[in-house]
Amino acid sequence: MDTQWETYEVFHQSKRGEPHEHVGAVHAPDPQMALHMARDQFARRLNCVSIWVVRSKDVTMTDYQDGDFFARTTDKSYRDPKAFEAPDKLHK
Amino acid sequence: MNSSAHLNSSSEALSELLVALADDELILGHRDSEWTGHSPILEEDIAFSNLAQDEIGHALVWLSINESIGGKSPDWMGFERKWNDFTCSHFVQYPKHDYAYTVVRQFLFDAAERIRLQSLKQSSFQPIKEAAKKILREEHYHLLHSQGLVERLGGATEESHRRMQEAVDAAFPQSLGLFEPLVHEGDLVKGSGMKPSSELQEEWLGYVVPILESATLLLPTKKSNGKFIAVCAPEYGGRSKQHTPHLQSLVADMQSVYQIAPESKW
Amino acid sequence: MNEKDQEALLGAFEARIERGEKIEPGDWMPEDYRKTLIRMIGQHAHSEIVGQLPEGKWIPFAPGFRRKLTLIAKVQDEAGHGQLLYRAAETLGKSRELMLEELLAGKAKYANVFNYPTPTWADVGVIGWLVDTAAVINQTMLAQTSYGPYGRAMKRICYEESFHIKQGYDSVVALVKGTPAQRAMVQDSINRWWYPTLMMSGPPDTLSTHTNLSMRWKIKTKTNEQVRQEFVDLIVPQIRALGMEIPDKVCQLDRSTGHYRYTQPDWEELRRVVNGDGPCNKERLDVRRKAHADGQWVREALAAHASKSQAA
Numbered sequence: 001m002d003t004q005w006e007t008y009e010v011f012h013q014s015k016r017g018e019p020h021e022h023v024g025a026v027h028a029p030d031p032q033m034a035l036h037m038a039r040d041q042f043a044r045r046l047n048c049v050s051i052w053v054v055r056s057k058d059v060t061m062t063d064y065q066d067g068d069f070f071a072r073t074t075d076k077s078y079r080d081p082k083a084f085e086a087p088d089k090l091h092k
Numbered sequence: 093m094n095s096s097a098h099l100n101s102s103s104e105a106l107s108e109l110l111v112a113l114a115d116d117e118l119i120l121g122h123r124d125s126e127w128t129g130h131s132p133i134l135e136e137d138i139a140f141s142n143l144a145q146d147e148i149g150h151a152l153v154w155l156s157i158n159e160s161i162g163g164k165s166p167d168w169m170g171f172e173r174k175w176n177d178f179t180c181s182h183f184v185q186y187p188k189h190d191y192a193y194t195v196v197r198q199f200l201f202d203a204a205e206r207i208r209l210q211s212l213k214q215s216s217f218q219p220i221k222e223a224a225k226k227i228l229r230e231e232h233y234h235l236l237h238s239q240g241l242v243e244r245l246g247g248a249t250e251e252s253h254r255r256m257q258e259a260v261d262a263a264f265p266q267s268l269g270l271f272e273p274l275v276h277e278g279d280l281v282k283g284s285g286m287k288p289s290s291e292l293q294e295e296w297l298g299y300v301v302p303i304l305e306s307a308t309l310l311l312p313t314k315k316s317n318g319k320f321i322a323v324c325a326p327e328y329g330g331r332s333k334q335h336t337p338h339l340q341s342l343v344a345d346m347q348s349v350y351q352i353a354p355e356s357k358w
Numbered sequence: 359m360n361e362k363d364q365e366a367l368l369g370a371f372e373a374r375i376e377r378g379e380k381i382e383p384g385d386w387m388p389e390d391y392r393k394t395l396i397r398m399i400g401q402h403a404h405s406e407i408v409g410q411l412p413e414g415k416w417i418p419f420a421p422g423f424r425r426k427l428t429l430i431a432k433v434q435d436e437a438g439h440g441q442l443l444y445r446a447a448e449t450l451g452k453s454r455e456l457m458l459e460e461l462l463a464g465k466a467k468y469a470n471v472f473n474y475p476t477p478t479w480a481d482v483g484v485i486g487w488l489v490d491t492a493a494v495i496n497q498t499m500l501a502q503t504s505y506g507p508y509g510r511a512m513k514r515i516c517y518e519e520s521f522h523i524k525q526g527y528d529s530v531v532a533l534v535k536g537t538p539a540q541r542a543m544v545q546d547s548i549n550r551w552w553y554p555t556l557m558m559s560g561p562p563d564t565l566s567t568h569t570n571l572s573m574r575w576k577i578k579t580k581t582n583e584q585v586r587q588e589f590v591d592l593i594v595p596q597i598r599a600l601g602m603e604i605p606d607k608v609c610q611l612d613r614s615t616g617h618y619r620y621t622q623p624d625w626e627e628l629r630r631v632v633n634g635d636g637p638c639n640k641e642r643l644d645v646r647r648k649a650h651a652d653g654q655w656v657r658e659a660l661a662a663h664a665s666k667s668q669a670a
Contacts, residue, residue: 002658004454004458004657007445027135027454028135029661030663033244036237037139041135045518061384064385065385125417125426125430126418128417129411129437130645130649130652132652132653132654133656134440134441138434138437138441141430141431142434144430145430148430149427152427166423170423171421191652191656244659245656245663247663249659249662251658345418346418346419348419349479350421353536353539353540358421358422358425358536
């Protein structure tokens with residue numbers, strides 16, 4: 001069957017110490033080829049030291065329509081540093 | 093140990109080497125760029141275009157060194173030189189045909205280049221040594237990619253196997269032309285430490301034959317004393333400027349716009 | 359779902375857009391929003407890959423190393439843009455297989471400007487300069503689009519497209535500074551590309567059936583005429599600064615508005631060409647069909663190899 005292959009999500013680390021960033025997806029026949037395709041599509045001009053590829057169907061994601069999944073509607077000031085007294089030194 | 097009189101090859105010998113390297117890269121790069129916009133799938137169009145650009149860029153590197161030792165400018169060499177003054181192998185002149193031929197050609201060429209560049213890293217002529225190091229690093233990805241395609245396409249389906257076998261049948265004798273000895277071969281070996289072409293070919297066979305055979309492809313080679321040797325006639329002629337008619341039309345196309353105003357800038 | 363729920367969802371959707379927030383894949387969206395975006399993004403993607411051909415034809419003939427390398431890189435970028443855009447459309451539920459099938463069957467539209475021929479080398483520079491300038495103006499506006507994936511793709515594309523303009527302009531300047539034959543090549547090219555480029559921003563909004571919804575849901579934020587005027591105002595001084603002429607005598611600065619007047623392109627011609635009756639429509643699609651057909655065994659073989667390896 002003639003298909004455009006599966007898609008792989010591409011994550012790109014521009015330099016050591018930085019986090020990997022999602023930059024898009026490539027169609028590829030297998031994971032190794034996906035690395036090649038990702039290198040040529042997403043790292044032609046930009047600095048890159050590492051690429052991860054993950055089959056799109058292996059990505060589990062939250063549902064945008066389920067906004068309540070992230071609900072923080074009651075007082076969470078105990079997580080906010082500004083809500084606490086601190087000695088002056090720390091604010092330098 | 094060579095005497096100081098032979099610490100380096102003559103500039104004629106070096107020039108011959110540089111131009112042969114450049115011509116192979118430029119003509120193959122030109123053939124590869126014919127796939128831009130026509131590849132089997134978008135992602136491969138993008139990937140293969142990178143290979144084409146790199147090769148043409150490598151030609152520019154070699155021609156720039158050639159200019160620094162008294163040769164003409166890269167643009168003159170590419171766009172004003174007569175087609176029968178080029179010294180590329182026949183191998184790179186042939187039309188791109190189908191993707192099987194293109195991929196097989198690319199793999200055989202990339203492997204040959206790697207082996208040749210590794211040898212040139214030992215060159216006593218500093219500019220060649222430095223260029224070889226840089227180009228070798230870019231070539232790493234080329235070989236990964238073309239080899240990856242060969243390994244996959246060789247035995248994947250009946251059709252891919254048939255096409256890949258046809259491609260190998262055509263390309264293999266042609267590819268031996270990459271190792272046609274240069275006119276100044278002796279000087280280059282003695283003077284700047286280049287390995288003889290026959291030795292490079294032997295190393296190259298040791299690399300490509302097992303890979304092609306694992307990809308279920310048959311080759312006109314046999315093993316003798318633990319080494320692979322080719323049993324088909326090599327297609328020589330390129331280094332002595334005896335070319336196929338394909339080169340003539342390729343160069344005519346390549347130079348046609350430039351020739352509208354060769355003294356002018358483009 | 360009852361009508362009241364639908365209304366609530368639509369209200370929330372429009373409020374989100376009003377706040378300047380982006381719509382992401384999986385968000386509830388009106389069917390018209392989804393369909394409009396799939397159509398627009400698909401057309402945009404098709405334009406990029408068909409657009410590889412008019413300039414790609416000149417790769418074997420590019421004069422000199424620098425022009426050769428630059429042109430291969432540019433045409434490669436266009437494939438890259440197509441790739442990004444097809445992916446953005448895929449997030450809305452339409453597969454790349456189906457989009458390509460429609461394009462090759464002649465059922466999908468793409469930017470009309472690529473249905474015109476490129477008979478001379480000067481066309482390569484002029485396209486890079488004029489067509490890509492018009493494209494960037496449009497794309498910069500689209501980078502603010504309400505649909506997240508489309509906006510992200512546009513930002514990346516705009517970054518690369520700005521190089522293309524410079525590359526095209528650089529090539530044109532070299533020709534203008536060259537021989538009389540080179541200069542004449544440029545003027546001839548501008549004469550042929552002026553109106554097709556003006557058409558790129560789309561028909562005047564009075565004639566366009568799509569503008570209303572697109573504006574309301576911030577798929578785009580400027581009208582076709584606004585974008586066209588922006589292009590003319592930017593490019594006319596550039597063309598005249600090179601000593602070249604614009605093939606439109608009406609094209610003069612209106613001091614009261616600060617904008618250049620211009621003659622509208624022939625929209626009847628656009629309709630004809632877009633519907634298949636242009637100089638290169640058939641040729642362009644034939645090339646694409648052949649590439650697709652020739653590549654079928656490769657796609658199938660690589661997929662087959664992957665299945666075998668996984669099974670092993």
